[in-house]
Amino acid sequence: MEDKAGIKKPKIECVNISKHFMEGQEKNHVLDTIDLSVRENEFIVILGPGQSGKSTLLKIIAGLYKPSTGNAYLDGKEITHPGPDRGIVFQRYTLFPWKTVMGNVEMGPKLRGVPRKERRRLAQHYIELVGLKGFEKAYPHQLSGGMKQRVGIARAYVNNPKVMLLDEPFGQLDAQTRYFMEEETVRIWETEKRTVIFVTNNIEEAVYLGDRIVVLEGKLPGRMKKIYDVNLPRPRDYTDPAFLDLRHLITEETELTL
Amino acid sequence: MSDIQSAGSKRILKILPYLSLLSVLAIWELVVDTGLVPNTLLATPIQVIELFIYKLSHADPDGSVLLVHVLTSIGEALTGYTLALLIGIPLGLLMGWFVVAEGLARPIFEMIRPIPPVAWIPLAIFWFGVGLTGKAFIIWASGIVPCVINSFVGVRMTNPVYIRMARTYGASDWEIFKNICVPSALPMVFGGLQVALAASWTALVAAELIAADTGLGFLITMGRRLLMPDMIVLGMLMVGLTGVFIGIVIDRVEKRLVAGVRR
Numbered sequence: 001m002e003d004k005a006g007i008k009k010p011k012i013e014c015v016n017i018s019k020h021f022m023e024g025q026e027k028n029h030v031l032d033t034i035d036l037s038v039r040e041n042e043f044i045v046i047l048g049p050g051q052s053g054k055s056t057l058l059k060i061i062a063g064l065y066k067p068s069t070g071n072a073y074l075d076g077k078e079i080t081h082p083g084p085d086r087g088i089v090f091q092r093y094t095l096f097p098w099k100t101v102m103g104n105v106e107m108g109p110k111l112r113g114v115p116r117k118e119r120r121r122l123a124q125h126y127i128e129l130v131g132l133k134g135f136e137k138a139y140p141h142q143l144s145g146g147m148k149q150r151v152g153i154a155r156a157y158v159n160n161p162k163v164m165l166l167d168e169p170f171g172q173l174d175a176q177t178r179y180f181m182e183e184e185t186v187r188i189w190e191t192e193k194r195t196v197i198f199v200t201n202n203i204e205e206a207v208y209l210g211d212r213i214v215v216l217e218g219k220l221p222g223r224m225k226k227i228y229d230v231n232l233p234r235p236r237d238y239t240d241p242a243f244l245d246l247r248h249l250i251t252e253e254t255e256l257t258l
Numbered sequence: 259m260s261d262i263q264s265a266g267s268k269r270i271l272k273i274l275p276y277l278s279l280l281s282v283l284a285i286w287e288l289v290v291d292t293g294l295v296p297n298t299l300l301a302t303p304i305q306v307i308e309l310f311i312y313k314l315s316h317a318d319p320d321g322s323v324l325l326v327h328v329l330t331s332i333g334e335a336l337t338g339y340t341l342a343l344l345i346g347i348p349l350g351l352l353m354g355w356f357v358v359a360e361g362l363a364r365p366i367f368e369m370i371r372p373i374p375p376v377a378w379i380p381l382a383i384f385w386f387g388v389g390l391t392g393k394a395f396i397i398w399a400s401g402i403v404p405c406v407i408n409s410f411v412g413v414r415m416t417n418p419v420y421i422r423m424a425r426t427y428g429a430s431d432w433e434i435f436k437n438i439c440v441p442s443a444l445p446m447v448f449g450g451l452q453v454a455l456a457a458s459w460t461a462l463v464a465a466e467l468i469a470a471d472t473g474l475g476f477l478i479t480m481g482r483r484l485l486m487p488d489m490i491v492l493g494m495l496m497v498g499l500t501g502v503f504i505g506i507v508i509d510r511v512e513k514r515l516v517a518g519v520r521r
Contacts, residue, residue, distance in 0.1 A: 064422060064425070087426070096420060096442075111428070112429075159427060
């Protein structure tokens with residue numbers, strides 16, 4: 001599938017991806033013929049209800065799952081394994097409980113063999129970028145849910161990934177914190193631009209964040225239903241009429257399935 | 259629980275343990291003093307305390323002062339115990355993560371595991387005599403089992419999400435083992451150390467009862483041979499107290515090492 005801008009090569013390309021899991025003798029078909037290309041530094045939101053295969057698609061791009069048919073490509077190279085060029089933030093808090101904030105953020109560079117002094121400097125930079133200065137020595141159990149996800153974002157950023165993959169990162173946060181984290185996500189992304197693929201089931205969140213919104217059908221196997229372009233300037237206003245119009249449009253068009 | 263209690267009942271709760279200990283001692287003293295239980299079978303608490311003070315500085319009638327018995331037992335225990343954890347913990351950790359290690363070590367381990375540690379005593383005496391080496395071997399054999407099992411299970415219970423996270427950083431198997439599995443298994447490993455301690459200490463005393471010339475188990479045996487019930491009880495109490503002491507030390511070390519993990 002050709003990118004409609006057609007100028008640059010796509011950063012991420014999914015070609016004819018299907019995925020099924022074997023559950024005993026039964027084939028559980030989760031994704032069907034997904035074609036998607038993502039431009040460099042684009043903020044793509046994959047929107048779908050629970051059980052629409054969106055998380056599976058993200059994990060295929062991450063290299064954690066292999067597609068049953070088709071392939072995913074990063075810079076034209078087939079994705080076969082997870083790697084530090086793709087930073088992931090999961091929905092569930094996945095911080096290492098035995099490490100401090102600093103220890104968590106510098107784990108990635110440490111595992112890649114970055115010398116201590118250098119990885120400290122890197123980690124410090126990203127801890128400050130996500131607004132956690134002063135919490136370097138705190139342990140995860142001392143942090144709130146929003147702060148934990150900030151660490152998660154810093155931990156993904158610190159490896160200098162080409163692509164950031166976020167799997168419903170704010171799903172477990174209360175509404176207030178969620179709005180705040182959405183603002184922060186845009187701020188961080190605008191400070192250090194990356195290609196972002198953000199999975200969510202929340203239409204408002206999708207409209208607030210995305211350059212484009214890829215909507216999946218609401219039942220398995222997950223198929224692409226429609227792609228929306230969001231041509232609203234940032235920072236976006238949740239109460240702006242254009243914002244609400246798009247939100248309603250998506251809600252109406254997906255109502256039957258969401 | 260303590261939030262619900264009023265201040266008054268809290269004070270009573272603090273006194274209760276002492277009250278219960280004192281009443282046991284009083285009843286114990288009484289049943290012997292009144293002749294309900296003959297003094298030849300059971301010593302009174304006062305007699306035990308008297309003997310304790312005497313044994314602090316006198317080697318007779320069993321050959322060594324109390325401290326020597328205690329130190330002998332601790333020395334034997336620590337030797338065997340240290341060897342058990344030095345071998346058992348790495349073995350268990352590796353078995354938990356590397357399939358090859360599990361395949362090689364598991365069958366041998368499963369064969370040895372159901373043998374009760376005390377069953378090693380005759381063989382240990384046969385091989386090593388009644389000295390330190392034989393006891394250390396028995397301690398080792400009884401302590402290594404919980405060390406291996408807990409380390410193994412600890413690694414196996416590592417949250418797969420942490421492993422997946424490390425994989426996304428491009429970490430190798432060995433790096434993941436070292437940086438993720440081992441630290442996340444630590445609480446479980448320390449649980450194993452406590453279990454191993456209890457098992458070792460039991461086995462040690464059993465070994466000393468059968469073959470020894472010093473040590474707390476030997477003190478108990480001598481009490482029986484010399485018809486001194488106070489010495490038997492003194493030996494038993496010292497076994498208990500020393501065991502508690504070592505347990506506390508391990509607990510302290512654990513709290514130092516396992517930082518950040520709320521339990």
